[in-house]
Amino acid sequence: MDESSSVWLVVGLGNPGPEYAGNRHNVGFMVADLLAERMGGKFKRAGKAQAQVVEGRIGPPGPASRRVVLAKPMSFMNLSGGPVSALRDFYKVPLAGVVAVHDELDIDYGVLRLKLGGGDNGHNGLKSMTKAMGAEYHRVRFGIGRPPGRMQVADFVLKDFGSAERKELDYFVDRAADAVECLVTEGLERAQSAYNS
Secondary structure, eight states, rough: OOOTSSSEEEEEEOSSSSGGTTTTGGHHHHHHHHHHHHOOOEEOOOSSSSSEEEEESSSSSTTTTTEEEEEEOSOOGGGGHHHHHHHHHHTOGGGGGHHHHHHHSSSSSSSSEESSSSOOOOOOHHHHHHHHHHSSSSEEEEEOOSSSTTTTTHHHHHHBBBBBHHHHHHHHHHHHHHHHHHHHHOHHHHHHHHHHO
């Protein structure tokens, strides 16, 4: 996946609609929005796929930059696999060229972990993607921590970040966007050594 001609598909996972915009579960959308801003693009509906996309390049100008399709599935989280699979077919992206950016309960808030393949750890967006395509795609896992006390996981992920978390959220989203750029332009090992904390 390092030929400059190939296309990467970077998918921010989340739920569509303004009522979900600030939810912990939507951190993938937040990272995708920032990457789109950096690329100077605006999300547009993608043909027949149930998703919004921005096409552009990531990385320094010249041969080191990579073609990227940023995507936000407009299905709900647990149905992400269909739109992602359709985009992958349309843009002819190999499975290892797919990057899912998503929230991760088992990692402390703001901590990043990048990996290739693996299980879904109960994450419905990943479960749907893996069912549609197989598991050997890249993940940028954005830690949101575990719910406090007895709060249900579903309630926790569908709540907005707390006020203390919001103070650092922009910084962490920025760092996650940097990690995606590093993964796409310099490869998984380099990105892991720079961003896996």
